[in-house]
Amino acid sequence: MPYTLTQLIVYFFTYAVIGWLWETVYCSIKDHHYDYRGFLFGPYCPVYGFAVTTILVFTYRVRDNILLLFLVGIIVATLFEYFASLFLEKVFHMKLWDYSHLWGNIPGRIAPIISLGWGFGVVLLVKFVQPLVQKMINWEEAKIHGFLALIVVLVMGTDFICTIISVERFHTTTQMWDQRINQFIRQLPDKLEHDHKQVHAAVVAHLNDIEPERKLSWNQRRLLKSFPQMKFNDSDKFNKIKEHLINKNN
Template identity: 60%
Template sequence: MPFTVSEIIVLFFTYSVVGWLWETCYCSIKDHHFAYRGFLFGPYCPVYGFAVTTILIATYDVQHNLILLFLVGIIVATIFEYVASLFLEKVFHMKLWDYSHLWGNLQGRVAPQISFFWGIGVVLLVRFIQPLIQRVINWEEAHTHGMLALLVVLVMGTDTILTIFSVRHFHTTTQQWERRAVEYQERLKQRLDKALPGERPALAQRLANWHADILQHHPEFHLHHLNWNERRLVKSFPKLKVLDAKHFNELKQELLKKE
C-alpha cells in the first residue's frame, strides 16, 4: 500500500473539497448563479475524493509512464463514474448526471468524451497536483499524527447520516407531489369526459398543460415548501431526475423557470 490509512483519509477529504470547489465555481459560472454543488451538506464532493484516491492507488506503479497512466486513469475513472451513477439510482432513486446526448454513451452513465477528459485529468493530477498535495499532507501527518483523519471521519460520517435522512425525506416529498399530480390529472380527465361541448376545448387545453395549470391553482406546489437541502439539490442539479416520480420532474422544470 503506497499510503497509510491516515493519509488515504486526508487525501480523500482534500480532493473532496477540491472537487466541490471546482464544480461549484464551474457550475456557478455556467448557470449564471451560485450553485452549491455536492450531495452532502458540507463543502465537499465525496465522489471526487473516492475517485481520486482510488486512482492514485491504482496508478501508483505506472505514474512514470504517461501512456499507461492515461489509459489506467481512463479505465478506473470510467468504472468509478458508472458505479457511482448506478449506486445513486438504485439506493436513492436519483440521477444527477445524464450523458444520453453524447455519442457512444453507456446508459447515460458514462461516455467516451467524458472518459477521455478524465484520462487527461488523471495525468495532470498525478504528475503535477498530487506531489504538491502530498508535501502538505506529509507536513500535516508529522504535526497532527492522524488527528485530522479522525476529525474527517467524524465530520463526514455525521454529514453522511444526516444527508441520508434528508434524501429519504426528499424522496417521500416527491412521491406525495407525484400522487397529487396524478390525482389532479384524473380530476381534469373526469371533468372533460362529463363536460358540455363548449367547455371541452378549455378543459382539453388545461389537461395538455397540466403542470402549468396545477402550479397556478395550487400554491402548495412551490420550492419554498421544500427544506433547504432539498431546494439546493433541485436548483444546483438542473438535470436531477427522481426515477419513480416523472410528474415531479416535469413540475420541477416549471418551478425552476420561475426562479
Template identity: 60%
Template sequence: MYSERDTNMPYTISEIIVLFFIYSIIGWLWETCYCSIKDRHYDYRGFLFGPYCPIYGFAVTTILICTHDVQNNIFLLFIVGIIVATLFEFVASLFLEKVFHIRLWDYSKLWGNIQGRVAPVISLFWGVGVVFLVKFIQPFVQSLVNIEERDTHGWLAVGITIVMGIDTILTIISVERFHTTTRMWDEHINSFIERVRVRVESRMSEKGKLKVGDWHHSVIQHFNELRPQPLSWNHKRFLRSFPKLKVLDAPKFMEIKKDILKKES
C-alpha cells in the same frame, strides 16, 4: 492507529482519509466555480451539506492507489486512469440510481455512451485529467499531507471521519425526505388530473377517454392545494445546483420542477 502503514498499500489509512478530504474540497471548489460561471448564478455544489464533493475524493484516492505502480509511465497512467475513472463513474451513477432513485448526470446525448452513465469523450477527459493530477497536483498535495501526518499523527483523519460521517447521515435523511416529497407530488398531481378528467367527462354528451393536455398551468394554479409539504433549503439546492437531476419515479414533478421552485422561493 490510522497512521500505521500497511506494506501492501502505498498510503496509510490516515493519508487516504486526508487525501480524500482534500480532493473532495478541490472538487467542490472546481464544480462550484465552473457551474456558477456557466449557469450565471451561484451554485452550491456537492451532494453533502458541507463544502466538499465526496465523489471526487473517492475517485482520486481510488485512482492514486490503482495507478501507483504505473505513475512513471505516462501512457500506462493514461490508460489505467481512463479505465479506473470510467468504472468509478459508472458504479457511482448506478449506486445513486438504485439507492437514492436519482441521477445527477446524463451523457445520453454523447456518442458511444453506455446507459447515459459514461461516454468515450468523458473517459478521455478523465484520462488526461489523471495524468495532470498525478504529475502536477498530487506531489504538492502529498507534501502537505506529509506535514500533516508529522504534526497530527493521524488525528486530523479522525476528525474528518467524524464530521463527514455525521454529514453523510444527515444528507441521507434529507435525500430520503426529498424522494418522499417528490413522489407525493406525483401522487397529488395524478389525483388532480384524474379529478379534472372525471369532471370534464361528466359534462360530455358522449362518454369516452379524455386526454388531459396541458396540465402544468392548472397544477401551478392549484399549487397551495396540491403541495404535500414545503421543500427544504437543501431540496431546493439540489434542484437549482443539479439541473440534470432526475427523480426516476417522480416524472411529473420533474416536468414542473422549475415552476415549483419559483413558487417555493
C-alpha cells in the same frame, strides 16, 4: 498498499474539497448564479474524493509512464463514474448527471468524450497536483500524527448520515407531489385527458393548490437548483414540474 489509511482519508477529504471548489466556481460561472454544489451539506464532493483516492491507488505502479497512466486513468475513472451513478439510482432513486445526449453513452451514466477528459485529468492530477498535496499531508502527519483523519471521519460521517435522512425525506416528498398531481389531473375535464400540454400547463398554474403539506427544505431546494438534471426514477410527475418549483422558490 502504497498509502497508509490516514493518508487515504486525508486524500479523500482534500480532493473532495478541491472538487467542490472546482464545481462551485465552474457551475456558478456557467449558470450565471451562485451554485452551492455537492451532495452532502458541507463544502465537499465525496465523489471526487472517492474517485481520486481510487485512481491514486490503481495508478501508483504506472505513475511514471504517461501512456499507461492515461489509459488506466480512463478505465478506473469511467468504472467509478458508472458505479457511482448506479449506486445513486438504486439506493437514492435519483440521477445527478445524464450523458444521454452524448455519443456512445452507456446508458446516460458514462460517455467516451467524458472518459477521455478523465484520462487527461488523471495525468494532470498525478503529475502536478498530487506532489503538492503529498507535501501538505506529509507535513500534517509529522505535526499532528494523522489527527486530521479522525476529524474528517467524524465530521463527514455525521454529514453523510444527515444527508441520507434528508434525501429519504426528499424522495418521500416527491412521491407526495406525484400523488397530489395525479389527484388534480383526475379532476380535470375529460376533454383534456389526452392533451398533455394543456394538462401540464394546468398543473403548473395550480402548483400552490397542489403542493403537499410537507414543504421542500433548504437543502432539497438547493439540490434541485444545483443539479438541474437530477431525476427521481419513480416520481415522473415531480420530475416534470421541478423546474417550476425552483423558479417558484427563488
